[in-house]
Amino acid sequence: MNKRNLKAKRLVIKIGTSSLLYQNTNRLNLRAIERLAFVLSDLKNQGKEVVLVSSGAIGVGMGRLGLSVRPETIPEQQAVASVGQGELLGIYEREFQHYGKSVAQMLLTRDVLVYPQSKKNVSNAFQELLKMNVIPIVNENDAVSVDELDHKTKFGDNDQLSAIVANLIDADLLIMLSDIDGFYSNNPLADPNAEMYHTVTKIDANIIQAAGGRGTQFGTGGMITKLKAAKRILNNHQTMVLANGKNPRIIYNILAGEPVGTLFTPKEMSTKEGLA
Numbered sequence: 001m002n003k004r005n006l007k008a009k010r011l012v013i014k015i016g017t018s019s020l021l022y023q024n025t026n027r028l029n030l031r032a033i034e035r036l037a038f039v040l041s042d043l044k045n046q047g048k049e050v051v052l053v054s055s056g057a058i059g060v061g062m063g064r065l066g067l068s069v070r071p072e073t074i075p076e077q078q079a080v081a082s083v084g085q086g087e088l089l090g091i092y093e094r095e096f097q098h099y100g101k102s103v104a105q106m107l108l109t110r111d112v113l114v115y116p117q118s119k120k121n122v123s124n125a126f127q128e129l130l131k132m133n134v135i136p137i138v139n140e141n142d143a144v145s146v147d148e149l150d151h152k153t154k155f156g157d158n159d160q161l162s163a164i165v166a167n168l169i170d171a172d173l174l175i176m177l178s179d180i181d182g183f184y185s186n187n188p189l190a191d192p193n194a195e196m197y198h199t200v201t202k203i204d205a206n207i208i209q210a211a212g213g214r215g216t217q218f219g220t221g222g223m224i225t226k227l228k229a230a231k232r233i234l235n236n237h238q239t240m241v242l243a244n245g246k247n248p249r250i251i252y253n254i255l256a257g258e259p260v261g262t263l264f265t266p267k268e269m270s271t272k273e274g275l276a
């Protein structure tokens, strides 16, 4: 299969809860976080600009509070996420500091999409952080984002949030790390014969039909929200790779153009650059 030719100076990396917690114990996968911090810090040293969109607030909060079942009420979820977000950022801060890197916490609400001034302000903050060589770590502001009748403040899931951030900062590439090797013709958990797509250029009804729900109780979206994110990316003539975050070093393979994961790219780009 042909090598991919991806421009990747400004990157958004999204990591899902499924890659941050051990699935059997639901406790933090410290090794994965340590490896992620190593790779992203190394990319910074190569001169790349890196933004991390990290889920995990609810999962980490549940672990800290000793909850084995995701709480059902919204106030409980807000509270659990607030506990988890603090712990998560503390761990990132420690891990990145090990490689001499500074991080910033960016907790966003849907207002950045709705109000042009909010969008401008957030965009200014990202630009400034990138100029200062800081790695912004983004999550939805779960304590604040609650949809009310007249005020919708939730993105709903971090897959779409990561695509929105990629649009906002005009990223060259969105790398979405999950617990699965890529996008399959059917949910591989349910169908062992499902085949992985290497390149997707359009999100049509057939593609959407292949997507199923989330793999763990901590995440929100499953494949459906990843496809919604991919649609935003394609509409904006940008590129996204969905890959397995089990070992974050896969980011090196992606950036080297190796055909790992599923590449979502606008058609004109896939032919122009000779993609498989």
Ligand SMILES: Nc1ncnc2c1ncn2[C@@H]1O[C@H](COP(=O)(O)OP(=O)(O)O)[C@@H](O)[C@H]1O
Residues within 6 Å of the ligand: 015, 016, 017, 018, 019, 177, 178, 179, 180, 182, 183, 184, 185, 186, 187, 188, 189, 210, 211, 212, 213, 214, 215, 216, 219, 220, 221, 222, 223
């Ligand atoms: N067509 C599909 N291809 C790949 N994975 C799928 C598909 N349909 C459903 N899934 C499920 O989506 C899960 C990944 O989504 P999710 O659990 O939300 O992960 P994350 O925490 O990384 O966002 C996979 O583990 C898989 O079970």
Ligand SMILES: N[C@@H](CCC(=O)OP(=O)(O)O)C(=O)O
Residues within 6 Å of the ligand: 015, 016, 017, 018, 054, 055, 056, 057, 058, 059, 081, 139, 140, 142, 156, 157, 158, 159, 218, 219, 220, 221, 222
């Ligand atoms: N803001 C939530 C994100 C939930 C979410 O989208 O999770 P995931 O499907 O694992 O990316 C949290 O941090 O728990």
